[in-house]
Amino acid sequence: MAQTTQVRGDGKKVIGLTYKDRNDGQMYDVDVAGIFVQIGLVPNTDWLKDDLQLTRFGEIEVNSHGETHLPGVFAAGDVTNVPYKQIIIAMGNGSAAALGAFDYLIRSSVEDEAAA
Numbered sequence: 301m302a303q304t305t306q307v308r309g310d311g312k313k314v315i316g317l318t319y320k321d322r323n324d325g326q327m328y329d330v331d332v333a334g335i336f337v338q339i340g341l342v343p344n345t346d347w348l349k350d351d352l353q354l355t356r357f358g359e360i361e362v363n364s365h366g367e368t369h370l371p372g373v374f375a376a377g378d379v380t381n382v383p384y385k386q387i388i389i390a391m392g393n394g395s396a397a398a399l400g401a402f403d404y405l406i407r408s409s410v411e412d413e414a415a416a
């Protein structure tokens with residue numbers, strides 16, 4: 301895994317990239333004529349790690365109904381372990397999770413009434 305630490309230029313254009321190899325900590329320089337920046341892959345879920353089951357990438361684990369391992373807690377979109385981080389996928393997941401939550405609430409209120 302490479303951690304980019306510097307994009308180098310000559311005052312006019314990009315000429316190179318410096319990165320750290322995360323495995324051994326070694327620094328490397330590569331000469332390049334341009335770069336493409338890809339951002340937004342790390343989920344902001346650190347605050348959930350004690351309550352929800354996360355993948356090793358920090359994604360919230362959900363089933364096909366958007367349910368997490370904590371009953372009554374649902375999640376959807378890029379923050380989950382569902383593959384393909386795209387808008388249309390996140391929208392579909394959001395709908396499924398909303399229906400999953402609806403289903404959960406209906407069932408729990410029926411169970412509450414039966415217990416009363």
Ligand SMILES: Cc1cc2nc3c(=O)[nH]c(=O)nc-3n(C[C@H](O)[C@H](O)[C@H](O)COP(=O)(O)OP(=O)(O)OC[C@H]3O[C@@H](n4cnc5c(N)ncnc54)[C@H](O)[C@@H]3O)c2cc1C
Binds near residue numbers: 339340378386
């Ligand atoms: C550079 C880039 C380009 C992309 N291009 C495309 C494309 O062309 N087509 C495509 O289909 N998809 C594209 N995507 C992916 C697309 O943006 C995502 O799949 C989509 O936005 C996921 O929606 P989401 O609601 O799950 O998450 P997000 O849109 O990321 O929404 C999550 C929201 O939660 C907020 N948030 C985070 N933490 C907290 C917190 N602790 N408390 C409260 N709020 C919080 C964030 O601020 C954000 O507003 C691109 C993504 C990136 C980064």
